[in-house]
Amino acid sequence: MPLLAVDRDVYALDLPGFGMSDPAPDPQNIEHYALAIIDAITALGYGKVGIDVLGYHTGAAVATQLALDSSLQIRRVILAAVPVFSADERASFGAQTPIPFDEHGDWAREEWRRSWHWRGPTQSRDSVLRTYAEKMRPGARERGARAIVNYEMTAALSQIKQPLMIMRPKDDLWEATGRAIALRQDARTIELAELAHGMWEAAPERLASLIEEFLGAEP
Numbered sequence: 681m682p683l684l685a686v687d688r689d690v691y692a693l694d695l696p697g698f699g700m701s702d703p704a705p706d707p708q709n710i711e712h713y714a715l716a717i718i719d720a721i722t723a724l725g726y727g728k729v730g731i732d733v734l735g736y737h738t739g740a741a742v743a744t745q746l747a748l749d750s751s752l753q754i755r756r757v758i759l760a761a762v763p764v765f766s767a768d769e770r771a772s773f774g775a776q777t778p779i780p781f782d783e784h785g786d787w788a789r790e791e792w793r794r795s796w797h798w799r800g801p802t803q804s805r806d807s808v809l810r811t812y813a814e815k816m817r818p819g820a821r822e823r824g825a826r827a828i829v830n831y832e833m834t835a836a837l838s839q840i841k842q843p844l845m846i847m848r849p850k851d852d853l854w855e856a857t858g859r860a861i862a863l864r865q866d867a868r869t870i871e872l873a874e875l876a877h878g879m880w881e882a883a884p885e886r887l888a889s890l891i892e893e894f895l896g897a898e899p
Contacts, residue, residue: 683888693720695742697823698814708823710738710831714745718752727752732895734758737853738824744836756895757840760847762860764833769856791815798852803878811877837863844868845894847887851876868894
């Protein structure tokens with residue numbers, strides 16, 4: 681964020697129920713997440729100003745939904761790790777049950793095991809710890825998973841009219857992001873096979889340079 685904020689305003693907004701924000705009423709969905717972000721953008725005074733949006737993982741779906749909302753002046757769209765699931769993946773992902781709570785803490789150990797398993801090749805231990813701590817917030821992980829499974833990402837992605845860039849790190853959405861690239865062959869695509877989870881902290885200068893180049897390019 682400091683690298684991108686040299687000559688622009690940059691905001692990182694928590695989705696409802698994540699970070700220190702209150703959750704929206706269940707059931708969670710991407711459309712409601714986007715409406716909450718629109719309220720924040722409007723409150724900050726950017727409702728009628730041309731803005732750029734960047735979304736990562738679940739945020740990629742939210743950024744897509746924002747791009748389709750006529751109440752905002754979205755200029756350019758950047759999506760990283762895009763959840764374009766196959767039918768089998770949606771069924772499998774949607775069928776996952778929450779890790780059951782137990783007073784001995786085995787649930788916390790299992791969540792840590794999952795976090796460490798998906799650790800990016802250059803992700804620091806501190807970065808994994810911060811991600812793990814966020815997953816400990818009650819219900820956040822399950823709400824976001826349900827929201828993304830129920831979102832029609834393929835149809836929404838097809839409707840984006842703004843200049844689009846897709847970044848493809850080699851994480852658990854590597855195959856899904858490949859489908860997004862195949863669907864939007866007009867998009868600028870960036871393959872990041874050497875990066876995965878934790879990429880924003882692992883390669884901030886490189887990623888900021890790629891983002892700035894896209895945002896400053898001629899239409």
